[in-house]
Amino acid sequence: MLAVRASAARSASRLTRNFATVVDAAGVKVAAVDNGEPTSSVTFLFKAGSRFENKPGVAHALQNFAYKSTTKRSALATVREAELYGGVLSSSLSREYLALTAEFLRGDEPYFVDVLSSFVTDAKFTRHELQEYVAPVCAAESTVAASNPATRALELAHAIAFRNGLGASIFASEHSHVDVETIKAYASSVFGKSNLAVIGTGISQDALTKLLEKSLGSLSANAAPPSSPTSYFGGETRVDAHSGPQTVFIGFGTTGAPSAELAVLAAHLSPQPSVKWSEGLSPIAASIPKGASVQAIYLPYSDASLFGLLVQGATAEEVKIAGKAAVSALKEVGNIKAEDVKKAVAKAKFSAASTLDGRSSLASVLGSKLLSGPSASVEGIISSIEKVDASALSSAVSSLIKAKPTYVTVGDIKSLPYADELGL
């Protein structure tokens, strides 16, 4: 038993020994690991999420402007050349980070690192590209997000819980227009050397460092854009929606660095079974009616976390029953048995370790560690989860529930329950 448990932390430390974190000569933090895969990837991670935007929707527009014309090559040339090389260019936006990722075959790194760097250093941001390519994509993504009740509930939950900063929505508003000058100004403020972490997989540290020194020489040494520390407020809101399942989000927030106790709590309550078609061992699983579903959601950010249960169902009655079961299970965690804590710790450890497997999630985990401080320790995540015991968990839950809940309902607001009807 002990041997099995220790090996997870050992392989994580092996992973970190492969990563040598170096402050690049160009002033950029670089980490690379090479496990001999046939393809490589390079990710540029900027602290340019929706938290740092100065006007609503700019971060979303900047994310969709990725890989459009630069002074070196046009948008068409970028696409065609990347296709001829056989590579994938993507950009993703979260509340705190903007990630530009290139995945390619081994040996093509000069071209793809150059593509990423030239967007960062001299993108053109032309008005016609915004009008013809970027704005329609932003509008489409925002429309899709608004029609999905789960996404809508989470965006509203962040807005209620954290107000400004983390509360800003990832998606631009469907009908607002950001103009190129705003995007250009935002890009020049967030694209800076001290705001950038470069993570490479399947590529050696020296090769990546050399390429970056060559191409990022002209990048300004901007620091991260200013952001006030997050505070948690909480509240309740009800939104009418006519498509999709009835949705209720019951959330609680904490400020401060993310704690392992909430990760273990999410693993304990999550009805997602480890074996397909089984009911699973979550305390909620048995009491959920047939058409309803409950998801445990844990969203850690650099200085706050949002923990919640997303309850969805075909009718409002099912949602009410499932919501009551979820809230009572959450309150019961104060009397949790030691064996259940062990199960939850194992489940949380596995999900934390498996994020280090995937390329994109590894890049975001490692990049956030690199950008937050000089001592980046990936194995600390798993060892801190191992240390959680029943008393730590129950004290974390009691302090969580004491704060004002964040309660969002999306759907038929005449029939969906209010917060006090569920026992909050």
Place this chain on the structure above:
Amino acid sequence: MFGPLGLSLAPVIKANRGIYRWIKPFANWYVNVAGYRKLGLRYDDLLVEERDDVQRALGRLTDREAYDRSFRFKRASQASVMHVDLPKDQWTKPAEDVRYLQPHVESVAKEDNERRVWDTMAVERKK
């Protein structure tokens, strides 16, 4: 040569100061005889717009430029119906006769050309 801007020796003439000094008076006379300024129009209002590339270039004008272009057409159409030139104070001044559409048409032509190059490229396997 068959593009919307047509064959032009203007860059060659402008580059050579001597030839420019001799030809400029003829150019000014030609513009006056052409008479588009007397209808309040600019030279780029006369470009053939029934072409896909010019339509794309027109889509790249700012809202203000597009509105002013529509106004000039409306005013010139009315003057044409009345068979009268505009009053002298409404004629286009030489300083206003800016080639506002030419840069957009040229960039669209460049992009179309680049697309044609990429579409017909011969690709060889890397050795």
